[in-house]
Amino acid sequence: MDSFQTYLVFLIPITVGIITQIIKFILYTVKHGWNIEYAFTHGHMPSAHTSLVISLLVAMAHYEGVDSGAFALSAVLSFIVIDDAARIRMYLGDQGRYLNMLIDQLKGEIDESKFPRLKERVGHRVSEIIGGAFIGFFLTLFFIYLFS
Numbered sequence: 001m002d003s004f005q006t007y008l009v010f011l012i013p014i015t016v017g018i019i020t021q022i023i024k025f026i027l028y029t030v031k032h033g034w035n036i037e038y039a040f041t042h043g044h045m046p047s048a049h050t051s052l053v054i055s056l057l058v059a060m061a062h063y064e065g066v067d068s069g070a071f072a073l074s075a076v077l078s079f080i081v082i083d084d085a086a087r088i089r090m091y092l093g094d095q096g097r098y099l100n101m102l103i104d105q106l107k108g109e110i111d112e113s114k115f116p117r118l119k120e121r122v123g124h125r126v127s128e129i130i131g132g133a134f135i136g137f138f139l140t141l142f143f144i145y146l147f148s
Helices: 003-032 036-040 048-063 069-105 126-146
Strands: none
Touching: 003 036, 003 048, 003 126, 048 069, 048 126, 069 126
């Protein structure tokens, strides 16, 4: 693998992740109105984390081969990140919802300024993960084709 391809293994997934985050920002802005903070939002459609790790997985498969250690490492990393995006962060959102319900029930008995409302939507829905995976896969193939 030549030097330029070495950089592509890194640059393509980073570019795909940034493009996916821009797509998410546009979709979220269309739905909720303009706010620059939406550029850094977590959750929602599409999953930029999933897009980035799927892009890394595809780039490693193409440039390093599916029998390489780098590909195996990418596959494990992809599984962990996607599992975190879906399941683990959803549990965090559930905990936020239950704690918010508890604070609502204790109104008047506690100092509410010490207990801000917790974010209840932290993780991704399955459709958002699938959307991120498709974007990551196909954008990576496009960039590989573009630079071949």
